[in-house]
Amino acid sequence: MKKFFKLVGFASFIGILYYGFITYPKLDLISGFSAKSIASGHFIDHRSMEMIEKGDNDIKMIDLATNTIDENGQFATASVYGLKERKAIYREGLGATLIDADFDISAPYEVPKRTKLVSDKLFPYGNQEAKDTVFSSVDYAKLNAAVSNAFDSTDKKDKRTRSVIVIHKDRIIAEKYDTGFDKDSKILGWSMTKSITATIFGILEKQGKYDIYKPAPIVEWQKDKRKNITTNDLLHMNSGLEWEENYSTICDATKMLFQAENMGRVQLEKPSVFEPNTHWNYSSGTTNLLSYILRNQFKTHQEYLDFWYSALIDKIGMKSMVVETDMAGNFVGSSYSWATTRDWSKFGLLYLHKGNWNGEQLFDAGWAEYVAGPTKGSKGDYGAHFWLNAGGKFPDVPRDMFYCSGFQGQMVAIIPSMDLVIVRMGLKENPEFDFNGFLRGVIGSLKR
Known part of the structure; x- marks a missing residue:
């Protein structure tokens, strides 16, 4: 014994x-x-x-x-x-x-200068609550049932949805929040931030200040084959650079997000393992490299911080949004932006209207088509920092849907053929949360 x-x-x-x-x-x-x-x-x-x-x-x-x-x-x-x-x-x-232990918390730092939206217009273009709008083409009983079904019943943790909003023809036709959340709650978008970062390039292109088809402006790459990588390659996640993104273990992505001082340089320092435009590989490091490239397009750090807000975020009234920075002061364009569900829906509406916001064209209409065009090697699932349904990932959803997607099931879905934007924020992602069923239910409430 x-x-x-x-x-x-x-x-x-x-x-x-x-x-x-x-x-x-x-x-x-x-x-x-x-x-x-x-x-x-x-x-x-x-x-x-x-x-x-x-x-x-x-x-x-x-x-x-x-x-x-x-x-x-x-x-x-x-x-x-x-x-x-x-x-x-x-x-x-x-x-x-x-x-980290070397960070000087007493050092001075710059913050973005914000312009708050003050308008008597109705949502989404102003601060005023939209009046009740009833569309004869919407079966509201079906719609409300589909939205309610996205949430857990009492004491359950199966779906873990925090919020849903459905926008049709610029009007809120459904909106629901879990206990503890409401229309003013700011929720982390995780990798939906990638789509924000990409949009800054679209705006710079519209302003004639950047050409995504030229080699990426990175000095360290000019003496090796990485000099042929374009910003277009980076936006499509097919630069050919080495990268591992596996959150179940210690990998390039986790070391970058939780240890790196300047996150933009982590991907920059990786070697090339494939020719550009031959191998699709999802990489948060690539997006932070893009943020690093954006920083270098401005003479001062203050201009870089301000531009994201003045040219996009505050321009469309996403007054709640905060994009967080790394220790070097650069935006963590891969992962860290917070906003209310309503403000996330405004970003979707901007793309639904192909860059036109209340009469002002922020990026060319062709940019919306560009980000929704399938990336080589992605099987129709990915565009330029947006996910796609072109390959039929969600079989009961129109193939023209493209969407922002984040860890734990954050989604801003844009469906041009139905004049529809759907936002779902939560803590469970596909397949634990049935996105196909949820989207099918919402779409099924609209008569085509």
């Missing part, structure tokens, strides 16, 4: 050692994710730590973190079993930034 217990004890000891061996390298990422999530959710959207831990941080491994919030210092910390403590600081206008 003693021998048996010794064997059991030895096996347990080996198990603990093995768990520690495979887990310890991840602790830095776990505490980094948790601290950043707590700081952003609390200081941007005013959520309690308990709400964030039960919502955004309710992820395997991330839930191991112990978190604290310092209201006076405006920062959050997280550690795992007292190990690998990380800190994320909040700065008004820049959101929350995960910092």
